[in-house]
Amino acid sequence: MEPEKVRAPNIRDVARLAGVSYQTVSRVLNEHPSIRETTKQRVLDVITEIGYRPNQAARALVTSRSRTIGVLTAQTADYGPSTSVTAIEHAAREAGYRITVTSIASSEYTSIRVALDQLLTQAVEALVVIAPQVRVLEAIRELHIDVPYVTLQNADMGEADHTMSIDQVAGARLATQHLIDLGHTEIMHISGPRDWIEADARMQGYLNAVNDADLRTRAPILGDWTAHFGYYAGLELLRFRDFTALFAGNDQMALGFMHACWDSGLSVPGDISVVGFDDIPEAAHFYPPLTTIRQNFAEIGRRAVSLLLAELQGTRVDQAQITPELVVRRSTAAL
Amino acid sequence: MEPEKVRAPNIRDVARLAGVSYQTVSRVLNEHPSIRETTKQRVLDVITEIGYRPNQAARALVTSRSRTIGVLTAQTADYGPSTSVTAIEHAAREAGYRITVTSIASSEYTSIRVALDQLLTQAVEALVVIAPQVRVLEAIRELHIDVPYVTLQNADMGEADHTMSIDQVAGARLATQHLIDLGHTEIMHISGPRDWIEADARMQGYLNAVNDADLRTRAPILGDWTAHFGYYAGLELLRFRDFTALFAGNDQMALGFMHACWDSGLSVPGDISVVGFDDIPEAAHFYPPLTTIRQNFAEIGRRAVSLLLAELQGTRVDQAQITPELVVRRSTAAL
DNA sequence: CCATTGCTTGTGTACGTTCACATTCTCAAC
């Protein structure tokens, strides 16, 4: 007498025990309106009693709807992306969807292809992209992906339909303008990697602000979002002290840069003012507390989902851009 | 003439075009040994040509295997959990599994139940838990979950089979001992929240080390992992300067605490030495750079997956504990 | 009292795949 593998109960088991047809059970599950209250209750009782769970695979098979949203992210543990993913997960869950996350190891084309391929094989109904988007977008077009998708940051690429935009250009402008307002005229910028759309947008905002103020434009340094990069770039840059303010593409690089400042015997904001971007929770506790641009990552995630869900239902929603916000702390001071 | 919705190609379409039976195609897909090379190639050609993708739902239905690993995480964007999740995803993908992530909003019982319920409904074959584990473990038992599961941190709860352990107790000992070796005798500890097993383990390591050295034991402060908490707890603690060293349960709280030190006019490590835990990438760039305990989060994730996969195949692997490592930086100094 | 309507329930079928079993083919050994 083996403890023989018990089959999980199915819809017919429920039906038998409740004394109805399987179709009636199906109706209860799908909240069909025409079902007598007593019958419904009887079915529900049986369901909880025997611990029945609808088989998602069977459901997906017959409806050809996976109720799954794919999330494609860069292999990063950064605060922003992580926060957004969590928000996406919650919003999706509330709408009866689940998410499946795939991260890409590098931004190489094959890596992206493999990741997209896996997502498609899982029959995702929609796609959220949080990654080096330029290349990913290319891959999406090339693979003829026809599910609704959305990229999580501002893209000024004529892809308005597929973009959940925080106005990063405006955010970067805000940051740069803040430095200008403090009287700085020589402002450096360390940006994110080349193929990140948001890096590009922030750089654009910086350039716009500097140009509008008729200040000297300096070639931004292309970084990789890490504090390490900020540190080493800082050590290099500070050998020539020909600037008095720095706008970093994110808070981590700002942190690294400030570290380089102390190591070079310079004070922030005494000698150099620093502005970051993102407002990660730690930024308020940096030394000195970092002036930065706050982004509502959770809100972006939520909106991305609602945008996709709307598209799945054939409706369109006009999404207002989310405006980022300047948070002034002690890392910036008047010249 | 509508552009009528084209049905995705199925296994029979492939079979027809390749001039074989659908079962032959199935064999090609599942790498059955007895299949002629020429036939196999013909089938593969057709597959790539028409862009056929096996329907996972149908597969899951008939095999009753979802090839999905569920990940239950706390709603946190912290470096550690995020890194582990990414590693889990990669390891799972290599083994032909995918992951589905669900995060719990609060550590309330219902919240945990809902999350677990969603995971079970998705028929996950295994479960990784990165969350306030004490309560989650209770829920797992209560719901009679019978899939293999693993918690991602050390649990000294007689659950060795289900634990992917980094030896956190040892790590905390290491941190505390480092302070003792530097001559400190009054050492405070800010720990993580009550129901996190890892918080508990770190506290245990601290207490062990302090006891073994016959030092005064101080009641640890229960924190919430955030820099904010570290800051405010620090402001409070520093009103009585009756300690010379602090071991924080993670790097964020250490950062907040150091912030409180500057605000209180104290120098780190001049007046107070600080040790963190985790070695997040930013820790090397704190002011001063933080002495901390490095954990290999990615390795934990990988091992968790291999543990689960082994269990699914009925084999058992003995997992050596991963030992954390002390990284000495400038936030600690001899008394 | 019967026809009509709307609510409630039941029956057949399809979704796309794999498994168990059956069949055909190939080649070597007697």
Added chain:
DNA sequence: GTTGAGAATGTGAACGTACACAAGCAATGG
């Protein structure tokens, strides 16, 4: 040339659900 074994391929089920349609039932109106 026959037999047999193993390789290669094919046929009929089954997985658990939702949809289309059919049918039963009660209430309403004439």
